[in-house]
Amino acid sequence: MIYGYARVSTKEQNLDTQIEQLTRFGVDEIISEKISGVAKQRPQLEELLERLKAGDTLVVIRMDRLGRSTKQLIDLVENFEERDVNLVILDMNIDTRTPTGKFFLTIMAGFSELERTVLKEKQKNGIAIAKEKGRYLGRTKKYHDKHAGMTHAIELYKAGKHTIKEISEITNVSKSALYRKLDQLKKEQAV
Structure with missing residues (x-):
């Protein structure tokens, strides 16, 4: 089964362009919702992700329709790989049903891991400098003396x-x- 997922961020925005592109691709069923990409829960997408079975394909027109961050998208792709679910991202010509599509997402995962490592290293260095200057007190305590x-x-x-x-x-x-x-x-x- 090939599913299409279309999303816009506000109720005033229109899904027509996404739906037309997904239909042209030849999806069997289109799931759509009007909800911000930063919303913690996107019920239609969550329901669709649970419904996907081995051999199914999910098609989106752009990467940002699925995830709020590269890390979130990579986690999703890793989950798909474990479940033998395919992903097609139309604007980037990524199709994990092909060796080239899988390779491209592997490279993206590598960049994502590098980004996480660099951010952790920057944070660690920043904390060390702040400690040297006597400015680092750690995370703010929820239950302080006056609580x-x-x-x-x-x-x-x-x-x-x-x-x-x-x-x-x-x-x-x-x-x-x-x-x-x-x-x-x-x-x-x-x-």
């Missing part, structure tokens, strides 16, 4: 009537955050 939930959790702990699990459920402070805070308080009292 009402943490204060209440410490009071309940000191009262000794509840387990850590119960305190966590009562205050919505995670057990790990509470344990860290209790450990910090013990260290401060030892000084």
